[in-house]
Amino acid sequence: MNQPAIVKPCHEKTFQQGKIYCQYDSDEISSFISDMLNGEYWQQQNAIVGSAQGRGTTWFIETENADNVLRSWVLRHYYRGGLIGKVINDQYLFTGLENTRAAREFSLLKSMRALGLPAPKPVAFRVVRQGLFYRADLLSSRIENADDLVGILSKKTISDQLWQQIGQVIKSFHQHGIYHHDLNAHNILIDDNDKVWLIDFDQGEQRTKQVKWPEENMARLLRSFRKEQHRVTNFHWAEKNWRALLNGYQS
Numbered sequence: 001m002n003q004p005a006i007v008k009p010c011h012e013k014t015f016q017q018g019k020i021y022c023q024y025d026s027d028e029i030s031s032f033i034s035d036m037l038n039g040e041y042w043q044q045q046n047a048i049v050g051s052a053q054g055r056g057t058t059w060f061i062e063t064e065n066a067d068n069v070l071r072s073w074v075l076r077h078y079y080r081g082g083l084i085g086k087v088i089n090d091q092y093l094f095t096g097l098e099n100t101r102a103a104r105e106f107s108l109l110k111s112m113r114a115l116g117l118p119a120p121k122p123v124a125f126r127v128v129r130q131g132l133f134y135r136a137d138l139l140s141s142r143i144e145n146a147d148d149l150v151g152i153l154s155k156k157t158i159s160d161q162l163w164q165q166i167g168q169v170i171k172s173f174h175q176h177g178i179y180h181h182d183l184n185a186h187n188i189l190i191d192d193n194d195k196v197w198l199i200d201f202d203q204g205e206q207r208t209k210q211v212k213w214p215e216e217n218m219a220r221l222l223r224s225f226r227k228e229q230h231r232v233t234n235f236h237w238a239e240k241n242w243r244a245l246l247n248g249y250q251s
Helices: 039-044 103-115 149-153 160-175 213-231 239-250
Strands: 014-016 020-025 050-051 059-066 070-077 122-130 133-141 147-148 187-191 196-198
Touching: 020 160, 039 050, 039 059, 039 070, 103 122, 103 133, 147 149, 149 187, 160 196, 160 213, 160 239, 213 239
Parallel strands: none
Antiparallel strands: 014 020, 020 122, 050 059, 059 070, 070 133, 122 133, 147 187, 187 196
């Protein structure tokens, strides 16, 4: 299993203009503007290098900072799921900045990075107030040279050792009380050094008590594999792979 790395802390700064509130890591962004949390801004900069579709479009960005160091980021707008998402697809009731989806995920990513857990680095977030509601966006680091588990398994099998490593990594998050609201095969990445990462912690949180939620997390992940097995042609997954993952999780 990969040992936790010593991670440099996030140096936060705030930006506020009217009903727009942002926080950002000044080590990542030296000259911040709120438009950096807008996909159209990066399109105008010719900095979009890819995208992914979920509830909305996730943008992959490459840009150089003031020191000509290449930054690779992921920009995501928060969208609602379910039936309510079809009515108010990206608006949330505002009950305080600290309760917004973006602020909570930014804070959780910061905590996980401080613990040395393999999760994206938080770069910036934006909350835009609109009456009683808000819209929000998050900018985080992109995991370099990595693919999600669904993409990998649609092309090839992976070793029992790597399955066990996936289980060990999930266990390390659970041991630190990290609850992943949507733990599924799309939110597990493996880079070209076979390092395992977890992404997309919207509605995740750090919990002090481990009662039933770790088992519920794992049950959700198993349902995800079984769903993809029926959805993806030539999906290289079988129940024995789940047993290998559990061996790693329980070791």
